[in-house]
Amino acid sequence: MILGIVSIPISCCWPVGGVLSVLGLIFSILGKKKVDTGLANNRGIVIAGIATSIAGLVLSIAFAILALTFPSDFDWNQWIEENSQP
Numbered sequence: 001m002i003l004g005i006v007s008i009p010i011s012c013c014w015p016v017g018g019v020l021s022v023l024g025l026i027f028s029i030l031g032k033k034k035v036d037t038g039l040a041n042n043r044g045i046v047i048a049g050i051a052t053s054i055a056g057l058v059l060s061i062a063f064a065i066l067a068l069t070f071p072s073d074f075d076w077n078q079w080i081e082e083n084s085q086p
Contacts, residue, residue, distance in 0.1 A: 001049035003027065007056030011063055018060035024053035 003024030011017035028049035034040040 001028065001045050001052060004049050004052030004054075004056055008052060008059060011056050011059035014060045014063040014067060017056055018064070021053050021057035021060055024049060025057065028053055 001024070003020050007017045007020035007024055010020060028046055031040065031042070031046045031049065035043045035046055040046075
């Protein structure tokens, strides 16, 4: 669950956030298997780990698409000047 929670704010750095999300999802699925076999009793935490990992992964993918779609030499100052209201 911790990896999933950490991956959400770090998803703006999409390679790191994506890796943390995938690791969180893997560990949460392994934890769910232990809960299902009766070796653990933390089903709520496992479900929260899966949910936060999926959310972090979705955000990382969204940031990756944005980073790869828009050019890195985008001039924010020019855009603000063109689109600011007088």
